[in-house]
Every structure is written in C-alpha cells, then in structure tokens.
Amino acid sequence: MFMMFAMTSDSVGEIIKEVKVAFSVTNAQASLMHSLPMLGIALSGLFLGFLADKIGRKPTIIMGLGIFGVACYSFLIADDFMLIVSLMSLSGVAVGVFKTGALALIGDISSSTKQHTSTMNGAEAFFGVGAIIGPLIVAYLIHQGVAWQWLYVIAGGVCTVLIVGALFVKYPNYTREQGDEVKKVSVIQSLSLVKNPYALGFSIGAFLYVAAESAIYVWMPSYLVCDASTLRATYDCYTQGFSQTLAIYSVTAFFILRAAGRFVGIWMMSHFNWALVLMLFSGAIVLCFGLGLMGGKQVALYLFPLTGIFMSVIYPTFNSKGISCFPKNQHGSVAGVILFFTAAGAAAGPFIMGLVSDANGGDAKYGFMVATAFAAILFVGMVYNFVKNPTQKRLAEIEASEYSNS
Numbered sequence: 001m002f003m004m005f006a007m008t009s010d011s012v013g014e015i016i017k018e019v020k021v022a023f024s025v026t027n028a029q030a031s032l033m034h035s036l037p038m039l040g041i042a043l044s045g046l047f048l049g050f051l052a053d054k055i056g057r058k059p060t061i062i063m064g065l066g067i068f069g070v071a072c073y074s075f076l077i078a079d080d081f082m083l084i085v086s087l088m089s090l091s092g093v094a095v096g097v098f099k100t101g102a103l104a105l106i107g108d109i110s111s112s113t114k115q116h117t118s119t120m121n122g123a124e125a126f127f128g129v130g131a132i133i134g135p136l137i138v139a140y141l142i143h144q145g146v147a148w149q150w151l152y153v154i155a156g157g158v159c160t161v162l163i164v165g166a167l168f169v170k171y172p173n174y175t176r177e178q179g180d181e182v183k184k185v186s187v188i189q190s191l192s193l194v195k196n197p198y199a200l201g202f203s204i205g206a207f208l209y210v211a212a213e214s215a216i217y218v219w220m221p222s223y224l225v226c227d228a229s230t231l232r233a234t235y236d237c238y239t240q241g242f243s244q245t246l247a248i249y250s251v252t253a254f255f256i257l258r259a260a261g262r263f264v265g266i267w268m269m270s271h272f273n274w275a276l277v278l279m280l281f282s283g284a285i286v287l288c289f290g291l292g293l294m295g296g297k298q299v300a301l302y303l304f305p306l307t308g309i310f311m312s313v314i315y316p317t318f319n320s321k322g323i324s325c326f327p328k329n330q331h332g333s334v335a336g337v338i339l340f341f342t343a344a345g346a347a348a349g350p351f352i353m354g355l356v357s358d359a360n361g362g363d364a365k366y367g368f369m370v371a372t373a374f375a376a377i378l379f380v381g382m383v384y385n386f387v388k389n390p391t392q393k394r395l396a397e398i399e400a401s402e403y404s405n406s
Contacts, residue, residue, distance in 0.1 A: 001065070001102055002123050004158045005095050007132030007137070008072075008151065013251055014138045015148055023081045027222070027362060031354035032085055034218055038347035040092025041099070042340045049100040049336015050190045053329055057105045058171045059227065061333070064098025065163045067091075072156030075149040080247045087152075096339060103323060103335035108172045112315035113324040113399050114270055120320035121265035121313060128259025128312070131217070135251055190333040195327075198394060199334050202322030208378040210312050210342050212285065212350030215371035216254050216311075218350040219357070222305055223364035224250055224297055238301070246301055253305040261312025274317050275389060279382040281310040286379050289372040293365065300368075315342070325394050327401070349374065 012034045020030050052060045071091040078084045106123060110116035193199045209385050224247050226237035238244040246253060268277065288307045292300035319338060326334045353367030360366040385391075 001061070001098060001162055002022045002127035003130035004162065005068075005099070005134070006127040007134035007158075007299070008091065008155050009034075009095075009134075010217050010255065011133035011134035011138045011148075011151060013219070015151075016218070017221060018142065019081070019084070024292045025081065027354040027358050027364075028351065031218070031350045033088055034214070035347040035351040036085055036089040037092030037095075038343040040089045040343075041096040042343035042347065044093045044096025045100055045336040045339030045343060046190065048097050049337075049339065050333045051097065052101040052104040052332025052335070054332075056171075057101045057108065057332070058166065058169075060101035061098045061105070062163060062166050064094050064096070064101065065166065066094075066160050068094035068098065069156050069159040069163065072152040072159060075152035075156075079147055084149075086263065091152075094344070096336070096343070100332050100336045100339060103319065103339070104328075104332035105171065106191060107318075107323055107328050107331040113321070113395050116324050117269045117274065117317055117320040118266045120316040121262050121269055124316040124319075125259055127264035128255060128262050131251055131255040132252060132259060135255070148345065190336055193330070193334055194336045198325035199322060199337050202325075203338050203392070204317050205378065205381055206315060206322075206338055207341040207345035207348075208319045208374050208381070209282075209311070209318065210345035211352060212289075212371045212375040213307075213311050213315075214346050214349045215353055215368055216304060217251050218306060219330070219353055219364045219367050220250055220254070223304075223368060224301060226297075237297070243298075243301060246305070250301065250305050254308040257305060257308030258312045261309045265313035265316065269317060272303065273386075274321065275386040278314055278317060279379070279386040281314060281383045282375065282379040284310040286372065286375045289375055291394050293368055293372065321391060321395070324398055325391060326398070 016030045019025065019033065020027075051063075068091055069321055071087050071094060074087050075084075103125070106119050107116060112121050134151065137151050137154065141148055141150055194203075213275060224235070226234050235244050235247040238247045285307050288303040288310070292303040295303070319335070322338050323331050323334055348369075349371065353364070353370050356370050357364050357367040
C-alpha cells in the first residue's frame with residue numbers, strides 16, 4: 001500500500017512539468033496538483049482516522065483502497081486540468097482512510113516501541129521504493145509517447161490486487177473498547193487529541209519535515225532547469241556526462257538514497273538513540289539546503305539529492321514515536337492527527353514555495369529558501385527534543401502497559 005501511494009504522490013514533480021506545458025498554468029496553479037491531494041489526506045486523516053479504531057483495521061483499509069482504485073481508473077478519461085486535480089484530490093481522501101488503518105495495524109503487530117519504530121521504517125522504505133518506481137514509469141511513458149495518466153491506471157491495478165489480498169488475509173486482534181466506550185470513538189475524540197502535547201509535538205515536527213522534504217520532489221526539477229524562462233526542461237548548462245545525467249535523474253537519486261536510508265533505519269533505530277539521530281540528521285539537511293543555495297545549481301545538483309539519506313528516518317520515527325505515546329486502541333485516531341499535519345505540511349509547503357517563486361520572477365531558488373527555513377525550525381526542535389527528552393517517561397509507561405504481554 002505504501003509503495004502504491006508513493007508511485008503516484010512522489011511523481012508529481014515530473015507530472016507538473018508536463019501539465020505546465022499542456023495546460024499553460026503557473027507554478028502556483030500547478031502546485032495544486034500536489035497541495036489539494038495532500039489537503040484531502042489531511043482532512044480524511046483528521047476526520048476519518050477514528051474509523052480504524054471504531055470499525056476495525058481491515059474494513060477501513062479495504063474502504064480506502066476501494067475509493068483510491070476508483071479514482072485511479074477514472075484517469076482514463078481525465079483530459080482536463082480541473083478534472084485531473086479533482087481526481088487527485090479524491091485519491092488523497094482515500095489515502096487518508098487506508099493509511100490510518102495501515103499505521104494502526106503496524107502498532108498491532110509490534111511487540112515493543114523500538115520494534116514499532118523499526119517496523120515503521122520498513123513500511124516507509126517500501127514507500128521509498130514506490131517513489132523511485134513512479135517517476136521512472138512517468139519518464140518511460142512520456143518517452144514512449146504514452147500519456148502520463150497511465151501511471152494512475154497502473155496504480156489502480158496494484159490497488160485491485162491489494163483489495164483482493166486484504167479480503168483474505170487474517171488481521172491480528174487488537175485491544176478494542178467495549179460497550180458504551182466504543183461509541184465514544186468519534187471525530188470529536190480524534191479532534192481532542194490535537195490538544196495532547198505528545199500528539200501535537202510530533203505532528204508539528206511532521207509538518208515541518210514534510211514541508212521541507214516536498215521541496216525536493218516538487219520543485220527541484222524546476223530549480224535545476226538551466227533556463228528558467230522556458231517551460232521546457234533543459235540541462236545543457238551542466239557538463240556532459242555524470243553531472244548532466246544526475247540533473248535529469250536528480251529526483252530519482254534522492255528517492256534511491258531515501259529508500260536505502262530507511263532500510264538501514266530498520267537496524268539503526270534499534271541500536272542508536274533516536275533523538276540523537278534525528279538531531280544530527282535534521283542539522284545535516286539544513287547544511288545541504290544552505291550550501292546548495294549559496295553554491296548555486298552546480299552545487300545543489302549534488303547536495304539536494306544527498307538530503308535523501310538524512311531525511312530517510314525522520315518521518316517514520318516521528319510517526320512511530322508519536323503513535324507509541326498512546327494505547328493501541330487509539331492508534332488509528334492519533335495516526336489520523338499526525339497524518340493531518342503531515343499532509344498539511346505537504347500541501348502548504350510547495351504552495352507557499354510556488355507563490356514565493358512566482359513573486360520573484362518564477363525562480364524556484366526562492367522557494368528553496370522557504371524550505372531551508374522550515375528545515376532550520378525543525379532542527380531547533382530536534383535539539384530541544386534531544387536535550388530535554390520530553391517523551392522518555394511516557395514511552396516507558398506505554399511500553400510497560402501495552403507491550404509487556406505482547
């Protein structure tokens with residue numbers, strides 16, 4: 001499921017280049033192809049995340065996959081900009097439903113908070129694989145003269161297989177509220193979690209991280225284009241050979257490094273202090289962004305994709321630690337809250353960057369300055385988290401009460 005979602009969502013940078021040419025839209029308008037689906041994920045995560053706790057993980061996942069499949073197959077008739085954006089938005093709502101169910105399921109199959117973090121990195125690693133496959137499929141389709149919309153049809157096929165598999169797989173049991181308590185699992189209860197300091201802290205961290213990360217796969221292709229005055233992507237300013245090849249496949253390089261880092265993260269988060277790793281890695285992201293902007297495109301060409309290594313473990317760890325601060329019968333609801341802030345960051349970040357870039361002659365460099373500011377604020381937060389360690393006591397309590405008999 002994570003891989004299928006990433007195939008579509010992380011291909012948006014490549015798709016935007018085609019859509020800008022086909023429909024003559026501005027950077028801000030094109031960014032809606034990313035921002036509105038993320039808004040759909042945010043709203044469904046916040047208002048429908050409780051479904052995983054109320055009706056169960058399996059029905060929630062199948063429901064979300066069904067809606068996503070319908071949206072994907074509808075791209076066969078999508079030849080209008082508004083229809084394309086609408087279908088992308090519907091797919092975002094569907095993702096918010098099945099992903100909260102999946103995130104809650106990870107808690108059900110974990111036997112400790114450490115294993116939860118490792119398992120989350122493994123799941124997100126497959127997201128990383130999908131992020132590699134998606135842009136490659138788009139590039140291949142365009143090279144063969146086939147419409148990029150077929151990427152969604154392919155994703156719809158994968159979705160159909162997943163639905164069939166989900167129908168027959170036996171899901172593990174989880175501790176569920178009984179009697180009158182199950183009636184209290186609702187939108188109101190989910191919204192109340194926003195005020196919880198643990199849910200809010202990790203959610204703000206997810207917002208800042210994703211806002212910075214999305215700059216890479218949404219705007220890096222536009223930033224690395226040699227002639228910002230043309231809508232056509234040209235890389236003639238780079239030296240023939242490796243540099244020019246890297247410029248063309250920079251997003252793919254980023255996703256490869258991010259996926260590799262997440263697979264390594266399965267081991268890393270079981271052996272090292274997670275707070276220290278996040279502090280060091282978030283600081284490295286700020287350095288890569290800052291030096292890449294100061295050094296120009298020839299330097300950014302190497303440093304921007306390199307951030308994939310440092311970004312790899314941050315989001316899965318935010319997700320797992322945030323969810324682990326709560327009992328398993330609230331995992332769906334809290335996953336929805338964190339997903340809301342995640343998608344809000346993915347929606348707001350690129351849109352703000354697009355507006356700032358448009359206000360400065362369309363140069364994506366100015367958008368990356370905004371991304372660097374997001375990364376810098378995240379780093380400050382990670383320094384505080386490492387020094388104060390505010391979740392240590394809470395995670396120990398949950399470990400003792402929720403995982404001792406697992």
